Amino acid sequence: MESICSFLVCSGLFLAIAMILCLKGKNLGRRTKKLPPGPPGWPIIGNIFDLGTEPHRALQELKLKYGPVLRLRLGSMDTVVIQSAKAAAQLLKNHDASFCDRKPLDVFTCHNYRDGSLAVGRFSPYWRTVRRLCSVEMMTVKRINDTASIRRKCIDQMIRNIEDDTAAANARRVRGSEFTPLSLSNGIQRTPNVADFLPFLKWFDPQGLRRNMSRDMARALKIVEGFVKERLEEYKLGNEEKNNKDFLDTLLEFEGDGKDWHEKIPYERIIIIILEMFFAGSETTSAATEWAMAELLRKPEAMRKVKEELNEVVGENRNVEESDIEKLPYLQAVVKEALRLHPSVPLLVPRNTMQDTNFMGYHIAKDTQVFVNAWAIGRDPDSWEDPLTFKPERFLGSNIDYKGQNFELIPFGSGRRICIGMLLAQRVLLLSLASLIHCFDWELDKDSTPEILDMREKIGMSVKKLVLELSFLGTQSNLALPSRSSSIALKEMLPRRSNNSQYVDSHGYLRFPVGSSPVREVISCFRVDPSISILSKAFSSDRPKTSISPSKSSATKCQLPPNEGARRVRLKRHVATRLPFVDAFLLKMKKEKVLLANKKIWSHRSVIIPEFVGYTVRIYNGRTFVHYTRSRSLFRVPNLLVLSS
Numbered sequence: 162m163e164s165i166c167s168f169l170v171c172s173g174l175f176l177a178i179a180m181i182l183c184l185k186g187k188n189l190g191r192r193t194k195k196l197p198p199g200p201p202g203w204p205i206i207g208n209i210f211d212l213g214t215e216p217h218r219a220l221q222e223l224k225l226k227y228g229p230v231l232r233l234r235l236g237s238m239d240t241v242v243i244q245s246a247k248a249a250a251q252l253l254k255n256h257d258a259s260f261c262d263r264k265p266l267d268v269f270t271c272h273n274y275r276d277g278s279l280a281v282g283r284f285s286p287y288w289r290t291v292r293r294l295c296s297v298e299m300m301t302v303k304r305i306n307d308t309a310s311i312r313r314k315c316i317d318q319m320i321r322n323i324e325d326d327t328a329a330a331n332a333r334r335v336r337g338s339e340f341t342p343l344s345l346s347n348g349i350q351r352t353p354n355v356a357d358f359l360p361f362l363k364w365f366d367p368q369g370l371r372r373n374m375s376r377d378m379a380r381a382l383k384i385v386e387g388f389v390k391e392r393l394e395e396y397k398l399g400n401e402e403k404n405n406k407d408f409l410d411t412l413l414e415f416e417g418d419g420k421d422w423h424e425k426i427p428y429e430r431i432i433i434i435i436l437e438m439f440f441a442g443s444e445t446t447s448a449a450t451e452w453a454m455a456e457l458l459r460k461p462e463a464m465r466k467v468k469e470e471l472n473e474v475v476g477e478n479r480n481v482e483e484s485d486i487e488k489l490p491y492l493q494a495v496v497k498e499a500l501r502l503h504p505s506v507p508l509l510v511p512r513n514t515m516q517d518t519n520f521m522g523y524h525i526a527k528d529t530q531v532f533v534n535a536w537a538i539g540r541d542p543d544s545w546e547d548p549l550t551f552k553p554e555r556f557l558g559s560n561i562d563y564k565g566q567n568f569e570l571i572p573f574g575s576g577r578r579i580c581i582g583m584l585l586a587q588r589v590l591l592l593s594l595a596s597l598i599h600c601f602d603w604e605l606d607k608d609s610t611p612e613i614l615d616m617r618e619k620i621g622m623s624v625k626k627l628v629l630e631l632s633f634l635g636t637q638s639n640l641a642l643p644s645r646s647s648s649i650a651l652k653e654m655l656p657r658r659s660n661n662s663q664y665v666d667s668h669g670y671l672r673f674p675v676g677s678s679p680v681r682e683v684i685s686c687f688r689v690d691p692s693i694s695i696l697s698k699a700f701s702s703d704r705p706k707t708s709i710s711p712s713k714s715s716a717t718k719c720q721l722p723p724n725e726g727a728r729r730v731r732l733k734r735h736v737a738t739r740l741p742f743v744d745a746f747l748l749k750m751k752k753e754k755v756l757l758a759n760k761k762i763w764s765h766r767s768v769i770i771p772e773f774v775g776y777t778v779r780i781y782n783g784r785t786f787v788h789y790t791r792s793r794s795l796f797r798v799p800n801l802l803v804l805s806s
């Protein structure tokens with residue numbers, strides 16, 4: 162025993178000394194070259210602690226002392242941080258070819274994710290091939306236009322979900338409502354993966370991140386594999402020659418481009434690509450919508466202007482359509498302003514330097530990790546007047562856009578690795594925000610002041626989401642989310658477009674149950690959106706039309722299904738369109754007899770089924786909802802009771 166202990170101590174010491182010598186040697190070699198300035202670091206760990214819990218803020222503070230190009234040493238990983246529009250332009254425009262690689266991070270080695278990934282994959286012929294396929298086959302204006310009806314359905318569902326929540330509130334006779342904070346409490350990774358900085362720790366996986374990632378990733382991949390298998394089955398049945406091929410068809414049929422790739426894309430990689438689209442596109446978009454809503458709630462004047470514009474352009478008798486968006490300059494300005502202050506990925510996705518580069522007079526060595534602090538750039542007083550104020554007007558009559566040409570506004574990045582889903586994100590973001598505002602009146606509770614809204618970003622999220630989110634240092638998402646205290650009351654939404662007076666309380670407001678989260682439902686809706694855009698075939702066939710229809714009267718009705726029959730239809734649609742995973746879940750629930758019959762009022766019950774840990778069945782007013790309780794709700798299945806009958 163004693164000998165084992167002394168062996169471990171000796172090896173630890175040996176490794177530490179080797180590390181220090183190695184770093185010293187490296188530094189000596191570079192002494193002759195001019196390096197960017199940066200704070201002194203600790204031995205071995207370097208500047209890891211300088212990042213704090215909110216790296217984008219901590220880095221912004223360091224900029225005051227060290228300027229817009231900053232050097233850090235995170236363990237053995239050299240890192241450069243870019244924090245001004247000018248430096249970003251240099252990097253992403255003039256030196257993009259040298260910085261368009263991604264750093265290989267430990268957690269993305271699970272299930273060979275990195276090999277198939279577009280977002281965290283190395284700059285390689287494979288990456289170029291998949292990127293080209295995405296640009297040409299999925300993210301063109303035409304392709305995105307073709308899926309407009311699907312987005313419309315999602316938005317309609319979102320509106321219905323919000324109404325359902327208010328109905329539930331009414332059933333419980335709850336007064337007032339709350340924005341619950343986004344539930345990031347479980348599985349949050351607040352610390353970076355030390356194994357990325359100190360490679361000798363990789364083998365130990367000291368924080369268990371790779372282990373967790375591997376487990377969650379396996380689950381996620383299995384779900385997506387269900388889609389792919391289903392499609393292959395269809396091919397077997399001879400449905401190959403259909404007219405409306407979607408992106409999944411393209412990936413499956415691709416046999417090389419004779420240039421960068423000469424064979425079929427391996428099956429496992431196709432699954433990874435599809436999975437990535439789900440996740441890279443959902444959380445980012447929903448977070449941006451939430452931020453925009455939060456800012457508008459703090460600025461009733463801006464909210465009023467958006468509403469007025471909508472009333473003028475769309476009118477009160479119909480829903481907003483994508484074709485209306487270009488006639489809504491103020492709404493567009495609101496989205497730009499929200500993305501300026503709250504880019505969903507504040508440090509972009511870290512780049513990796515492909516070769517030694519002379520950058521703005523500094524030497525940047527090959528394999529240096531590069532962060533671009535889009536958050537700090539969006540708040541830089543050198544680029545923006547009154548930078549901390551939410552002022553959409555600044556974009557009216559201005560040509561500044563977020564499409565990668567104006568480096569003071571780069572929420573989607575720029576250059577070769579610019580977000581591939583930008584066009585789709587823009588559509589979803591604008592349409593959803595417009596619909597939320599057009600269908601309801603949102604305002605803070607009388608007793609609440611705008612200052613009560615906690616506008617700090619919450620950094621970090623569950624490992625499960627990390628699989629999916631392009632992440633900071635591989636273990637901590639740099640996705641910023643508004644964290645609002647649960648005690649903040651929203652002055653609900655006036656049912657401006659609803660004629661369901663039974664859901665309106667004596668004060669004329671729709672009521673939410675305490676703890677319900679309209680915004681979470683919004684999110685769950687977006688969660689589905691990018692996926693269905695990709696896998697359009699599965700979703701776009703002969704589904705029933707939306708139940709939100711323009712009314713004859715002056716107000717558009719957001720109708721709740723009037724009777725049980727209607728619910729049956731909706732249920733069928735839900736089950737048919739959801740992931741195979743949901744079906745499996747429902748079957749399992751039936752088997753386990755967890756269906757609770759006809760509960761008159763709200764009841765709450767957690768279902769413990771080994772394969773589905775973390776899911777909760779909520780039943781209120783005789784209707785059943787399934788929520789993923791570890792994070793935000795993933796899906797909702799109304800009326801399981803009908804299913805069981």
Ligand code: HEM
Nearest residue numbers: 280441442445446505506510573574575578580582586691
């Ligand atoms: C508001 C919504 C979104 C934001 C703010 C956002 C932001 C970003 C950012 C900052 C990057 C890294 C860019 C860089 O390194 O320069 C990125 C990359 C990426 N995004 Fe998005 N994104 C959004 C929506 C979407 C959507 C809807 C999809 C797809 C359905 C998507 C798919 C991707 C992919 C695949 C990459 C990796 C591209 C590459 O490395 O070549 N994103 N996104």
